[in-house]
Amino acid sequence: MMKKQIFCFLVLLVSCLFLSSCAKHPVKWNGNTMYTHITMTLDETDLYQYVGAVDYIFVGVVQEANTNITEDNDKSTYKIEVTDNLKGALVDEIECSKHGGILKDGTMLLYESDNLQDVGLPEVGSTYIFMAYAQPDGSLLLSEFWGNVEFSEEALDRFHHYIDNEIPYERERFTSEYDAS
Numbered sequence: 001m002m003k004k005q006i007f008c009f010l011v012l013l014v015s016c017l018f019l020s021s022c023a024k025h026p027v028k029w030n031g032n033t034m035y036t037h038i039t040m041t042l043d044e045t046d047l048y049q050y051v052g053a054v055d056y057i058f059v060g061v062v063q064e065a066n067t068n069i070t071e072d073n074d075k076s077t078y079k080i081e082v083t084d085n086l087k088g089a090l091v092d093e094i095e096c097s098k099h100g101g102i103l104k105d106g107t108m109l110l111y112e113s114d115n116l117q118d119v120g121l122p123e124v125g126s127t128y129i130f131m132a133y134a135q136p137d138g139s140l141l142l143s144e145f146w147g148n149v150e151f152s153e154e155a156l157d158r159f160h161h162y163i164d165n166e167i168p169y170e171r172e173r174f175t176s177e178y179d180a181s
Contacts, residue, residue, distance in 0.1 A: 027068050030106030035118075038111050042169055044145050045115050051162040053169035054131040054143050056088035056176065059151060062122045063093075069101035069109065075141075076101035078122055080130065087163050089180040096132055096140035098122070098147055116145045127151040129159050138177030 042049050051057065060080040067076040075097040082090050100110045100118060110118035122128055128148040132140040142148060149155055 026066075027102050027104060027106055029067075029102055029108050032107045034103075034107050034109050035112040036100075036109060038113055038144065040113055040144070044113055046167070047146065047158075047162045048165055049167045049169060050143070050146055051087070051131070051159075052166040053133075053171065054087070055134045055173060056090055056130075056132045056140065057086040057159060057163060058082050058088070058090055058130055058132075059084040059086065059127065059156070060094075060130055061127050062124050065122065065124050067101040067121050069103060074101070074109070075099055076121060078142075080122075083127070085180075086129070086159055087166075088176075090140075090176065090178045091180045094140060094176075094178040096130075096142055098142040099144065111144050113145070118145055119148070122148040129155055132176075134174040134176040134179070136174050138175070140176050140178065 042053055044050060060082045062078055063081055064079040065076065066078075069076060077095060077097045080094050080096060082092055082094060098121065100108070101121065102108055108121070110120065112118065122130075122142075128151055130148055131143040131146050133143065135141055149159075
């Protein structure tokens with residue numbers, strides 16, 4: 001009886017080890033970056049206009065990140081603790097996505113236009129000023145180029161100025177499922 005229990009335990013242990021080695025491990029950035037070119041319908045260098053185009057601007061700390069992307073899903077996802085709403089009102093904890101991320105081979109995929117290149121992906125534990133569009137399904141999509149600006153008091157002052165003087169941008173608007181208003 002004891003031999004049978006030991007045998008069963010060993011089979012279970014080997015199975016667990018095998019299954020855990022088959023689990024998906026996050027792909028790390030290999031230092032290479034590839035850019036996908038996009039054309040914007042607004043002047044992406046004019047932050048007054050850009051601020052007028054997005055639905056939400058907020059300060060937040062990245063709690064979790066899944067930056068691995070596939071051919072079927074070109075967006076990385078983030079859990080963010082919202083610490084300050086600058087434009088629009090979001091609840092304290094949200095999830096959002098961003099076009100771009102880390103491909104299977106470790107290459108980072110980001111956007112570029114004729115005038116700008118995306119600055120990179122938000123990192124866990126860091127604080128940013130985020131700009132996001134509400135999507136038809138209620139989700140949030142970080143903006144293409146100014147989606148995550150590293151937080152500083154100087155950057156915060158600039159964003160308050162952009163918001164106070166924003167140029168309204170006409171487009172179909174949606175409300176996020178994380179909207180607090």
